[in-house]
Amino acid sequence: MRIQTKTGILFTIITATIILIISWTSYFITKSFVSRDFFKRLEIRVIVATKVLFEQDHITTNTYQELRKKYLETLTQEKEYVFRVDTIYKLKESKSLIPYSYLKSIVQQKGTPVYFNKGDVDFAGIFYPDETGDFIVIKSAVNEYGISTLENLRNIKIATFILAVIIVYTTSIFFSKKTFEPVRDIIERTKNISAYNLGLRLEDKGGGDEIAELAKTFNNMLDRLQTAFETQNNFISNASHELRTPLTNIVGEADWALTRTRSVEEYQQAISSIQQHADQLNKITSELLSLSQISFNGQQQEWEEIGVVELIEEAAYSVKNLIKGTELNLDIEEEILTNTQLSINGIRTLLKLALGNIIANGAKYSNQEKVDIRVKHKGQHIEFTIVDRGIGIPAQEISRVFEPFFRASNTKSFEGYGVGLPLALNIIRIHDGNIEVSSVQSAGTSVTITLPVSQNR
Numbered sequence: 001m002r003i004q005t006k007t008g009i010l011f012t013i014i015t016a017t018i019i020l021i022i023s024w025t026s027y028f029i030t031k032s033f034v035s036r037d038f039f040k041r042l043e044i045r046v047i048v049a050t051k052v053l054f055e056q057d058h059i060t061t062n063t064y065q066e067l068r069k070k071y072l073e074t075l076t077q078e079k080e081y082v083f084r085v086d087t088i089y090k091l092k093e094s095k096s097l098i099p100y101s102y103l104k105s106i107v108q109q110k111g112t113p114v115y116f117n118k119g120d121v122d123f124a125g126i127f128y129p130d131e132t133g134d135f136i137v138i139k140s141a142v143n144e145y146g147i148s149t150l151e152n153l154r155n156i157k158i159a160t161f162i163l164a165v166i167i168v169y170t171t172s173i174f175f176s177k178k179t180f181e182p183v184r185d186i187i188e189r190t191k192n193i194s195a196y197n198l199g200l201r202l203e204d205k206g207g208g209d210e211i212a213e214l215a216k217t218f219n220n221m222l223d224r225l226q227t228a229f230e231t232q233n234n235f236i237s238n239a240s241h242e243l244r245t246p247l248t249n250i251v252g253e254a255d256w257a258l259t260r261t262r263s264v265e266e267y268q269q270a271i272s273s274i275q276q277h278a279d280q281l282n283k284i285t286s287e288l289l290s291l292s293q294i295s296f297n298g299q300q301q302e303w304e305e306i307g308v309v310e311l312i313e314e315a316a317y318s319v320k321n322l323i324k325g326t327e328l329n330l331d332i333e334e335e336i337l338t339n340t341q342l343s344i345n346g347i348r349t350l351l352k353l354a355l356g357n358i359i360a361n362g363a364k365y366s367n368q369e370k371v372d373i374r375v376k377h378k379g380q381h382i383e384f385t386i387v388d389r390g391i392g393i394p395a396q397e398i399s400r401v402f403e404p405f406f407r408a409s410n411t412k413s414f415e416g417y418g419v420g421l422p423l424a425l426n427i428i429r430i431h432d433g434n435i436e437v438s439s440v441q442s443a444g445t446s447v448t449i450t451l452p453v454s455q456n457r
Contacts, residue, residue: 004180008173015168016161023157030153034146035122041075042124043113046139049080050128053137075141077121085127085134098123098138106136120147182211186218193222243285246277253277283417305343305454306351308336308382312375315355319363322356326363327370335377344382345454346431354427357420358386358447364414366390366444377453381433384449393439401437410441424449 081098083091085107092100097118106114106125116123125138186202193200201222202215257270309332316328336342344351362371366388374385393401393408400406402425405418421437428435432452439445 002180003183004176005173007176007179008169011172011176012165012169015172016165019161019164023161027150027153027157031150034143034150035117038122038141038143038146039115039124042115042122042139042141043126045075045078046113046124046126046137049139050126050137053082054128054130054135076144078139078141081125081136081138081140083136083138085136088136097121103136106138107134183214186211186215190218243281246281249277250274250281303345303347305345306348307340307343308332308375308377311344311348311351312355312373312384315352315359316373318352318356319359323360323363323368325368327368328359328363329370329372330375331372332375333377336375336382339377342377342382343454344431344451346451350427351431351451354424355384355386355449357424358449361420362386362388362390362445362447364390364416365411378450380453381450382453384451385446386449387444387446389444392441392443392445393437394441395439398437398439 083103088100088103088107091098091103098116102114102116102123102125106127109127111127111129113124113126116125120142121140122143123138123140125136128135128137189200189202201219204212204215204219253270253273257267262270312330312332316330320326320328359371359373367390369389372385372387374383374387376383376385391410394410397406397408401408401421403418404422407416407418425435428449428451434450436448437445438448
């Protein structure tokens with residue numbers, strides 16, 4: 001079922017419920033008013049009847065009778081009942097029209113009118129103490145006009161309710177259809193977008209409503225997808241090129257050595273060249289394997305609490321062993337040094353690899369000049385900043401440093417494959433962190449890594 005249909009039905013149900021509650025409330029209020037009005041009319045009649053029956057002054061009695069005939073019209077099925085109180089006990093076991101409990105309640109009220117309803121018949125009774133004994137006078141009648149009025153009102157309410165539900169449902173479907181029309185346009189537009197035409201975008205109609213925000217979000221997503229596809233294509237192209245170069249050299253050296261008989265020195269030179277290119281190929285393959293292994297969510301490896309100082313010192317030590325003569329200046333905030341409980345929850349080997357790659361890049365591209373490593377505690381995060389004084393990155397190329405196999409135009413004289421930074425980025429993302437690069441060509445590069453502090457400390 002479409003959302004617009006669900007919305008229409010839900011709105012109809014809510015509105016119908018409200019209308020039903022209002023209708024039945026007004027109906028029962030009207031019914032209560034009609035009943036009270038009719039009981040009052042019966043009350044007047046029972047009081048008049050009492051005066052007529054028990055008034056000793058015949059002049060007054062005749063006056064009451066004339067008033068009753070003149071001003072009190074006869075009600076439908078109007079009846080009058082008179083009981084002596086000392087005889088009502090005989091009715092206790094009988095199946096009389098008037099129940100004994102009602103007669104007893106009239107006696108207990110001592111002169112206050114008491115009302116009773118049985119089916120369509122309404123009763124009004126009053127206790128009257130007379131010189132000849134105590135009596136109960138009851139008037140009964142059928143409120144034919146009230147019953148007819150309520151029946152008509154009920155029929156009108158039912159008809160109005162059904163008509164209102166139909167109108168509300170039709171209106172709600174119409175408006176929900178109009179409301180979701182932009183969504184249908186988005187659906188139709190997105191059906192035409194595929195991997196072969198990612199340049200298509202949804203029409204931005206402006207405005208600040210949810211539909212406009214959805215279109216903008218979707219266009220942003222398409223921008224990211226297009227960038228990802230282009231990056232993937234570049235990755236495949238660059239990887240093919242990087243792998244093909246040493247393979248071509250290996251095949252060329254082998255063919256050269258096999259074309260004719262060579263001297264021992266020539267064979268040794270060919271084998272040495274093949275070994276050199278094979279080592280290069282091995283390094284590239286290892287980098288690619290590491291990059292592909294980090295492209296998962298990191299849940300298959302063991303996570304642990306890692307001390308901040310311990311982590312940065314291990315990463316720095318590994319770089320010193322890798323690049324001899326590297327000078328590193330560790331500047332760790334006093335709070336971090338004194339707070340032994342401050343830690344990061346993560347995968348130790350991966351975090352060491354990420355930090356080590358950044359530090360190693362700083363040392364390599366600054367010709368082993370001093371690299372500053374600053375560690376600070378900022379709120380719920382630990383900030384690692386690695387600053388070198390090397391060749392820097394051209395301003396127009398900084399945005400591409402995280403593309404696999406991309407190398408800045410001024411790095412040709414340095415060995416590398418353009419995988420270190422993308423690898424570090426994937427690792428930091430696994431740990432819900434962030435990495436930023438700022439650089440000035442010929443002045444140096446600053447890389448800031450932010451990682452969340454463990455909440456288990």
